[in-house]
Structure formats: C-alpha cells, structure tokens
Amino acid sequence: MKKLIVSPSPHVRSGITTQKIMLNVIIALCPAVIASGMIFGFRAIFLILVCVATSMVWETLFNMIAKKPNTISDLTAVVTGILLAFNLPPTLPFWMAAIGTFVAIVIVKCLFGGLGQNFANPAIVGRIVLMLSFTGAMTNWTLPLARQTSDAITGATPLVSQNAEYSDLFFGMTGGCLGETCALALIIGGIYLVIRRIISPITPLFFLLTVEVFSAIVGADPLYQILSGGLLLGAIFMATDYVTSPITMWGKVIFGIGCGIITCVIRFYASMAEGVSFSILIMNILTPYIDMITKAKPVGAVPAKKED
Amino acid sequence: MDLALNCIKISHRKNTENCETLVYPVPETVCIPMLQHMGSPCKPLVSVGDEVKVGQKIGDSEAFMSVPVHSSVSGKVIAAEDFLSAAGKVCKSITIECDGKQTVSEDVKPPVITDKASLIKAVRESGCCGLGGAGFPTHIKLNFDENKTPIDSLVINAAECEPYITSDYREMMENPEDVLNGIKIIQNILQIENVYVCIESNKPKAIELLTDMTSGDNSIKIKRLSSLYPQGAEKVIAYNATGRTIKEGELPSNQGIIVMNVSTVAFLNRYFKTGMPLIRRRLTIDGNAVKSPCNADVPVGTSIGELLRFAECDEDKVKKVLTGGLMMGMCIYDLSTPVIKTNNAVIALKNDVKKTQTNCIRCGRCINACPAGLMPTEFEKAYKQKDADRLKSLRVNLCMNCGSCSYVCPAKRNLAETNQLAKMFVSQSNQEKRNNI
Numbered sequence: 119m120k121k122l123i124v125s126p127s128p129h130v131r132s133g134i135t136t137q138k139i140m141l142n143v144i145i146a147l148c149p150a151v152i153a154s155g156m157i158f159g160f161r162a163i164f165l166i167l168v169c170v171a172t173s174m175v176w177e178t179l180f181n182m183i184a185k186k187p188n189t190i191s192d193l194t195a196v197v198t199g200i201l202l203a204f205n206l207p208p209t210l211p212f213w214m215a216a217i218g219t220f221v222a223i224v225i226v227k228c229l230f231g232g233l234g235q236n237f238a239n240p241a242i243v244g245r246i247v248l249m250l251s252f253t254g255a256m257t258n259w260t261l262p263l264a265r266q267t268s269d270a271i272t273g274a275t276p277l278v279s280q281n282a283e284y285s286d287l288f289f290g291m292t293g294g295c296l297g298e299t300c301a302l303a304l305i306i307g308g309i310y311l312v313i314r315r316i317i318s319p320i321t322p323l324f325f326l327l328t329v330e331v332f333s334a335i336v337g338a339d340p341l342y343q344i345l346s347g348g349l350l351l352g353a354i355f356m357a358t359d360y361v362t363s364p365i366t367m368w369g370k371v372i373f374g375i376g377c378g379i380i381t382c383v384i385r386f387y388a389s390m391a392e393g394v395s396f397s398i399l400i401m402n403i404l405t406p407y408i409d410m411i412t413k414a415k416p417v418g419a420v421p422a423k424k425e426d
Numbered sequence: 427m428d429l430a431l432n433c434i435k436i437s438h439r440k441n442t443e444n445c446e447t448l449v450y451p452v453p454e455t456v457c458i459p460m461l462q463h464m465g466s467p468c469k470p471l472v473s474v475g476d477e478v479k480v481g482q483k484i485g486d487s488e489a490f491m492s493v494p495v496h497s498s499v500s501g502k503v504i505a506a507e508d509f510l511s512a513a514g515k516v517c518k519s520i521t522i523e524c525d526g527k528q529t530v531s532e533d534v535k536p537p538v539i540t541d542k543a544s545l546i547k548a549v550r551e552s553g554c555c556g557l558g559g560a561g562f563p564t565h566i567k568l569n570f571d572e573n574k575t576p577i578d579s580l581v582i583n584a585a586e587c588e589p590y591i592t593s594d595y596r597e598m599m600e601n602p603e604d605v606l607n608g609i610k611i612i613q614n615i616l617q618i619e620n621v622y623v624c625i626e627s628n629k630p631k632a633i634e635l636l637t638d639m640t641s642g643d644n645s646i647k648i649k650r651l652s653s654l655y656p657q658g659a660e661k662v663i664a665y666n667a668t669g670r671t672i673k674e675g676e677l678p679s680n681q682g683i684i685v686m687n688v689s690t691v692a693f694l695n696r697y698f699k700t701g702m703p704l705i706r707r708r709l710t711i712d713g714n715a716v717k718s719p720c721n722a723d724v725p726v727g728t729s730i731g732e733l734l735r736f737a738e739c740d741e742d743k744v745k746k747v748l749t750g751g752l753m754m755g756m757c758i759y760d761l762s763t764p765v766i767k768t769n770n771a772v773i774a775l776k777n778d779v780k781k782t783q784t785n786c787i788r789c790g791r792c793i794n795a796c797p798a799g800l801m802p803t804e805f806e807k808a809y810k811q812k813d814a815d816r817l818k819s820l821r822v823n824l825c826m827n828c829g830s831c832s833y834v835c836p837a838k839r840n841l842a843e844t845n846q847l848a849k850m851f852v853s854q855s856n857q858e859k860r861n862n863i
Contacts, residue, residue, distance in 0.1 A: 123746040123778050124757040126843040128829030130436070130589065131779050134836045136787055192784060234785035234837075365790040365803070416821040417431060417799040418661070418673040 136233075140193035142316045146307035147200050147355065153290055153300035157262045158208040162296040165215060166203040172216040173199035176223040184228070194233050198222050201241035204297020204351055205395070206248070209258050217251075218244040238402040239362045242395045249395075259293035276346040277391045287345035298348040308354035317358040320370040321377075325353040328378025336386055349381065352394035362402040369405075369412035376401045376408075431662055431797045433654035434830050436753070438628055439589040442710050447596050447721045450736065452524050456499050456727030458484065459509045459519040462766040463555035464562050465491030467517035476503045479531035481702055483553075484520055493563045494553050497522060498705035498725035500529040512749060512756045512763060519764075522727070536701040542569075545615050552697045553704040553767070558583060558594075558658065558687035559750050561768035564694070567686070568616065570679040577682050580613060581667045582623040584632070584688035585651055585658035588751025590712040591771040596721045597689045597708060598625075598632040601696075602639055605688055608695030609646060618684070621646045622667040628653040655753060656828040660685050662797050674824060689770075704767055711737040713773035715744045724765050730772055731761030739774050748773040753829045784837045792831035792841055798824045802831035802841040809848040814855035822848045 154162040173195040181188045190196075202218050222244030227236045249256045260266070261273045273293045276282035282292050290300025298304075311317045329349060330340040344350070357363060357377050364373050377397045384393025401408075461467035468485030472478055478497040485495035501524040509519035537548035550565035570577055582605075586594045598605055609621055623640075625633050627650050640646045651657050651666055661672045663685060670681045678685050693704060705726050712719040717738035724733060730747060741761075748755035749769045765772070792802040801820060808816040822845060831841040 120741065120744070120761055122744070122757065122759055122761070124759050125746070125778065126840065126846065127755060127827070128753045128832050128842060129746065129748060129755060129757075129773075129775065129779060130752040130833065131781075131835075131838060132436075132833050134791075134834070135838070136784050136836045139787075139789070139836055189784075232785060234787045360787045360789045365788050365793060365801070413804075413820070414793050414796070414799050414801050416674075416824050417665075417797070418671045418676075419821050419824065420674045 136192050136194075139316055140197050142311065142314050143197050143355070144193065144200065146310045146316070147197070147204075147297075149303035149306045150204065150297050150300060150351075151200065153303035154204070154208075154296040157264075157290050157299060158260065158296050159263050162208045165206060165208060165210065165212070165296065166200055168212045169203035169206075169215050169219050170196050170199035172219040173202070173223050176220050177228065180224050180228040186232070189232060192233060194227075195223060198227070198240045198244075200297075201355060202244045204355075205241060205245040205295050205348065207256060207258050207260065207294075208296045209260050210248075210252075210255055214248060214252050214255060218248045221247045234361055236361055237405075238399055239356055239359050242356055242399050242402070245395055246399065261293050262291050262299075265291060275391065276342075277385065280342070282342075282346065284341065284345065287342070292346070295348060295351075298351040301345050301350050304350040304354055308350075311354070311358075317354075318367070318370060320367060321357050321363060321374040322353040324371050324374025325349075325357055325377045325381075328375045329382055332378060332382035336382070338386065343382075343385070347385075347392045348394040352381075352398055353377070356395075356398050357401070362405060364405055364408045364412060366409070366412045366414050369408045372408050372412065373401050373405065376404065431665060432795055432799065432830075433656065433662070433797055434795045434834060436589060436655045436833065438653065439712075440592050440595075440628065441590070442592045442712055442719045442721050443595055443629075445592070445596070445720045447600060447708050447723050450722045450724040450728065450733070452499055452526055452528060452725065453728045453732060455504070455521055455523050456725060457509070457519050457521045457729065457762075457764040458495060458497065458727040459511060459517055459764065459766060460485045460495055461511060461515060461517035462495060462561065462726070462768060463493050464560055465489065465493075467515075468492060468495050470506055470518050470520055472503050472506075472520060474503050474506055477501070478503060478522060479529045481534040481705060482531040483533065483703075485518075491563060491566065493550060493555050493565070494703075496553050496703040496705050497531075498727050499524040500527055501525040512758050530702075534701045534703070536699060537697075539611070539615065539698060542615055545612075548698070549694065551703070552694065554690065554694060554697070555704075555767055556687055557689040557693065557707065557768065557770065559754070559768055559770055560660075564686070564690060567679075567684060568612070570684070575680055575682050577616065577679060577684055578619045579668050579683045580609070580616075580618045580621045581664055581678075581683055581685045582609060582621065582688050582691060583658055583660070583663050583685055584623055584625045584629075585663055586629070587626060587653070587655045587657040588753055588755075588771075590773055591710045591751050593708045593710045593721055593770045594688050595629050595632055597692050598629075598636065601692050602635055604692035604695040605636070606639060606646070608691035608693075608698075611695065611698060612686075612691065613645065619645065622649050623647070623688070624649045624651050624657075624663050624667050626651050626653045626657055655830065656797055656826070659797060659826050659828055661826065674821070707765070707767060707769070709765065709769055710771040711739075711774075712771065713739075713748075713775050715739050715774040715776045726767055727764045729762045729764055730758060733765065733772055734761070734774050743776045744774045746775040746778055748775070753833065754827065781838055781840070783839055786837055786839060789836060791834040791836065795830040795834045797828060797830065798826060800825060802845060805848050806839065806841060806844045809844055809851060812851070814852050817848050817852050822852060825849065
C-alpha cells in the first residue's frame with residue numbers, strides 16, 4: 119500500500135513569513151539609514167553597522183548558551199539593531215552601543231523567551247538604559263556635517279532650542295539622534311510599510327493626531343512638535359512593533375492615543391525634553407490590558423447563559 | 427455589504443473550468459460506505475452473494491439524521507466489511523462486483539410530488555445530502571417548521587471559493603435548466619418568496635448565462651459575489667445574500683433562510699424527472715501531480731486510485747491526496763478509498779506544505795482574516811494553558827474551520843488545527859462538568 123501524507127487542512131499556505139516581514143521593515147528603514155549617513159557622515163553608518171552586528175552576535179551567543187536553535191535568520195535582531203542605532207547620537211562610543219544591544223537583545227528579548235514573548239520594545243528599553251547609564255554621551259548632539267563650523271560642532275536639539283526651521287526639520291538638518299532627524303526619510307519608510315500592508319496606519323496616525331491636538335490645546339506649534347524629536351521614528355517604527363502593541367484595531371487606536379498623550383505630558387510638563395520612548399514603553403506595559411478590553415467581536419455570538 | 431465579514435484572497439487555480447464533464451466508465455468493483463452524509467450511518471439491506479441493480483436501495487436507517495444509500499452499479503455483493511472513513515468514523519461498506527450491464531432497478535421511477543410532505547419524502551428516498559461537502563441531509567433542511575420562522579429566502583450556493591474545484595461551475599454551464607427547474611420546484615412547493623443564486627465574480631460566464639435565463643423572473647436574483655475565500659461558507663453566503671447574521675447555535679432556517687448547493691438542486695430536478703437516486707456525482711480531478719486535470723461524472727464507490735489513473739496521475743510522485751479543496755479538504759490515507767456523495771474534488775499533490783513553525787509575532791493577520799471575527803492566536807494560547815473557560819468566552823465553537831488563519835500566518839502556525847483540538851477539548855470539559863454534577 120502506498121503511503122500518503124495525512125495532515126489537517128488547510129493544505130496550502132500563503133507565501134508570507136516572519137523573515138519577509140522583517141526584510142520589508144529593513145527596506146523601509148533604508149531611506150533613514152541613507153539620510154543619517156548624508157547628514158552625520160560615515161560614522162553614523164558605522165554605528166548602525168556596529169549595532170546590527172552586535173545584536174546578531176548577542177542573539178547567536180545566547181542561543182548557543184541556552185542550547186536553542188539559532189534564530190538570527192528571522193532578521194528581527196537586524197531590525198532591533200538598526201532601530202536602536204537610530205536612537206543614539208552619532209558620536210556615541212561603540213562599546214556603549216554594544217551594551218545597548220546587549221540589553222535590547224539578551225535582557226529584553228531572549229530572556230523572556232525570544233521573539234514574540236518580550237513585553238517591551240527591545241530597542242526602546244536599550245535606549246532608555248543607555249540614556250540613564252551614560253546620560254552625558256547620550257545627549258552629546260552633534261550638528262549635521264553641513265551645519266558644523268570651526269567653533270560649533272554640537273548644539274541643542276530642536277525640542278530644546280525651539281527655533282529650528284520647518285525645512286531643516288523636514289530634511290533632518292538639525293542635531294539629534296542619528297535616525298530621527300530626517301522626517302522625509304521616515305515618512306517614505308512608513309508609507310512603504312503601509313502599502314506593503316506590513317503595518318496598520320492606525321497607530322501612527324492616532325499617535326501623531328493626539329500630539330497635534332494636545333499641542334494645539336496647550337498653545338505649542340503642532341507641526342513643530344510632530345517634526346522634531348523622535349516622534350516620527352517612534353510612531354512609525356517603534357509603536358507599530360507587532361509583539362508589544364495591541365492586536366485589534368480598537369486596541370491600536372487606544373495605544374496610539376495613549377502614546378500621544380504621554381509624549382506630550384512629558385514634553386510639556388516634565389523635566390525631560392523628549393518623551394517618545396517612555397510613552398511607548400508605558401503603553402507596551404499596558405498592552406495586555408488593552409488587549410483584554412478590545413477583544414475581537416465574534417460574528418453572531420449570543421451572550422452566555424448563566425449556568426445553574 | 428459584501429465585504430463586511432473578513433475574508434482573504436487566494437489563488438483560484440481553476441484549471442478545469444473549461445473541461446466538459448467526462449463520463450467515467452463503469453468500474454470493475456465499487457465499495458459503497460453506509461455513511462456518506464452528516465448523521466447516523468445506514469444499516470446494510472443486502473448481504474454477500476445478493477444481486478443488486480442500479481439505483482437499488484442497499485442501506486437505510488431509522489435514525490432522524492440519515493439518508494438511504496443506493497447501489498451505483500448492477501452486479502453481485504462480494505463483501506460487507508467495516509470501513510474507516512477519511513473523517514475517522516467506522517461504518518459498514520458494501521463491495522459490489524459489477525456485471526457491466528448496468529441493469530436499472532424496477533424501484534427507479536419518478537416520484538409524485540404534490541405538496542411539502544411528498545416532496546420531503548421523495549427527497550429523503552433520493553439519498554440526497556448537501557453536495558457542497560458537508561453532506562447535511564437535504565430532506566431535514568427542507569423540512570423546516572413554518573410556524574416558527576417563515577422561510578422567505580432560498581440561497582443557492584454557487585460560490586465555489588476553494589481553489590481547483592470547478593464541479594459546481596460545470597453543473598451551471600452544462601445543466602442550467604436543471605438548476606433553474608430544481609429551484610422552481612422547491613420554491614413553488616415550499617412557497618419561498620426570494621431566491622438568490624450566489625456566484626463568485628471569477629465565473630462571469632455562469633453569471634451571464636443564468637442572468638439571461640432568468641431575465642423574465644423577478645423572484646430569482648443572480649448575485650455576483652467578490653472572489654474571496656470563504657465566500658461559500660454557509661454563514662458567509664447567507665450573510666452576503668440576505669444581510670442576515672446566523673447567530674451562535676442557529677441554523678439558517680432560524681433566520682428564514684435555506685442554503686442549498688447548486689449541484690444539489692440540479693440533482694433534485696433530475697431525480698424528480700427520472701427517479702434515479704443519488705448514485706453518481708461530478709467531481710474535479712486536479713492537483714500538481716495530475717497530468718490531465720478534468721471533471722468526471724463518477725459512480726459513487728469508485729476507488730480514488732482508479733480515478734487518478736484515469737486523469738493520468740503519476741502515482742510514484744503523489745505524496746498527498748485530498749477529497750475536497752485545498753483549504754478544507756481531507757487527506758485520504760489509502761488510494762483505494764471510494765468516492766462518496768459529498769466529494770466534489772479529488773486533488774493529488776506532489777508536495778506537502780512546508781511547516782517550519784516559528785513563534786507567534788502577534789501580527790494579528792489571523793484576526794483580520796477570520797470570517798467569524800474570532801481570535802485564533804488567543805485560542806492557541808488558551809488551548810496551551812488548557813483553559814476551557816477562556817476558550818468558551820472567546821467562542822471557539824463559532825470556528826467554521828475554513829483554515830484562513832493558518833493560511834495567512836507568517837509564523838506558519840497550525841492555527842486551524844489547534845482550533846479544532848480546542849473545540850474538542852471544550853466539549854470534553856463540558857461533558858466532565860455534567861458528569862460531576
């Protein structure tokens with residue numbers, strides 16, 4: 119008797135894989151990578167490469183020690199590496215960046231069970247840990263190469279100075295983290311992800327809309343608030359991380375609004391200039407609760423009868 | 427309205443849509459299982475050594491949820507053995523050695539239908555069950571209680587949303603009169619106001635043909651549905667035709683709807699004319715291991731291995747054989763498995779789907795794909811924790827096993843399979859609870 123394979127349906131699967139999704143995110147990040155190289159010079163690109171390489175090394179080492187199959191081929195370590203690098207000032211020493219990727223990959227992701235199990239965005243926690251550990255190095259904002267003069271290499275970020283031109287903010291000709299300054303590159307990446315249906319535009323739109331409304335209410339310049347700081351980077355690439363954001367549409371709406379409110383509260387009322395990373399981290403932690411109250415509605419479900 | 431329920435796009439692979447139905451020759455032997463429908467199996471009415479004729483009743487049951495089984499050939503009964511169906515149920519089967527004469531039984535004569543009761547009786551005697559795949563006994567479907575909810579809509583399911591299958595499409599193209607006359611008879615006797623014939627947009631010729639033929643009749647509406655999966659699922663097509671939601675635990679008749687497959691109504695019309703019960707059916711033979719894909723009109727009980735040879739299938743390369751479509755079809759474990767009434771396709775595949783599972787990344791694709799609005803990824807977690815209460819509150823019982831969640835999952839998790847396991851787990855835990863009280 120000829121042996122046949124017997125398996126449950128369906129007997130066909132779509133071509134999409136986790137790896138392809140992550141590859142698309144990497145492609146979407148490319149404009150911002152190129153922009154950072156053009157704005158801050160070769161060292162910025164090199165810092166990104168260091169972050170990517172160390173992320174992959176940490177994940178490989180962890181999997182070897184934990185005797186697990188190596189998972190770097192899913193490309194999530196590459197994405198985390200690039201995103202963390204985007205949150206660093208271009209001058210940060212490489213060893214500090216390596217500590218950042220260690221925190222992001224090993225402590226936040228692998229120790230919680232690897233991909234899909236982390237409760238917070240690895241790159242965000244990596245950035246916050248570096249921020250608190252090496253505050254000096256992490257706030258050493260170099261100006262774009264084109265704006266450096268013999269007596270001014272560093273300067274305040276636009277959120278502190280509050281006097282940058284819109285065009286400079288849009289094209290990234292300001293001081294700041296290496297991936298966050300160029301709004302144009304980030305928006306191109308975001309549009310690409312939405313068109314390829316990798317991310318839902320709901321979270322970024324509600325995030326940005328909330329910041330705009332909040333800024334308008336307190337009398338700040340809404341457009342300036344949106345274009346400066348890490349808001350676009352956070353809204354497009356960090357708040358849309360599948361693992362740490364709500365899974366349903368209404369959950370994404372709540373998540374976006376929550377991120378927007380917390381960002382504004384920190385920006386306008388706290389002692390820190392920037393609040394995007396903390397807002398996303400706080401909403402990451404709230405995600406399971408948001409999921410709980412925004413369950414999908416089964417079609418035709420009738421309320422359960424009380425059991426006697 | 428058409429897009430209100432979630433659905434997914436899949437490739438159609440309708441290779442056989444222009445293949446005229448071939449009449450399959452009488453096989454040497456047929457093996458006819460006593461359970462080919464949803465419900466209770468029949469008891470054999472013949473024993474080894476008996477001579478049987480075409481259309482002769484060879485199995486029947488007194489159970490409510492059952493339909494009789496008829497012989498598809500004339501010849502001699504050579505075995506009556508236990509049979510393990512692809513669905514994992516054991517019933518008796520009758521093996522008949524064909525004499526090739528195809529002598530028709532004297533019982534085969536057109537039924538006299540005057541009212542609802544005689545219609546129901548005739549439909550039961552025809553051995554008819556839903557030909558779309560589930561095999562729900564048709565006479566039970568038609569025997570609704572008109573005092574409870576009046577039936578005002580008859581939905582004819584001609585969506586055929588599964589890849590490869592074209593047997594319903596060929597029915598419409600080759601026998602459109604049977605389809606429309608069958609509808610008319612049921613509509614007139616049961617006095618149903620509206621008829622919706624629902625066809626997916628990837629069958630424009632069928633839509634055009636039936637629209638032309640019904641141009642003078644306002645009570646039959648030909649509905650064009652977008653080509654999305656699972657458009658042909660009962661709840662989905664009932665919603666898309668009438669806008670009514672069939673609620674948890676309800677049958678379509680609770681909402682005033684009867685859903686019937688297009689091949690079922692066409693068969694009923696032929697039965698009303700000739701009295702020949704359900705002993706043959708059209709099925710699509712396709713798949714990447716099949717060299718000449720075709721549609722064939724096959725006697726029930728023919729072995730699937732023979733059918734595949736008929737379609738020039740390379741048997742050495744076959745790894746997997748399905749009855750039904752790629753999305754919901756069932757694997758057979760043995761090529762000698764016979765064709766039964768509910769098989770609308772036989773698909774032979776050279777390869778299995780690759781299944782390297784990775785962790786769930788919570789992308790939510792399964793939730794956006796579920797036509798029932800469920801959360802398959804949450805079922806998986808709750809099932810892992812053996813949390814029956816959570817599974818119940820998430821309504822795992824509403825899963826129709828369409829397989830869309832598994833299809834779209836980038837981590838290639840077997841979500842549809844887990845849903846079925848979870849459903850079984852919930853019903854077991856309900857049973858235990860009842861026993862403990």
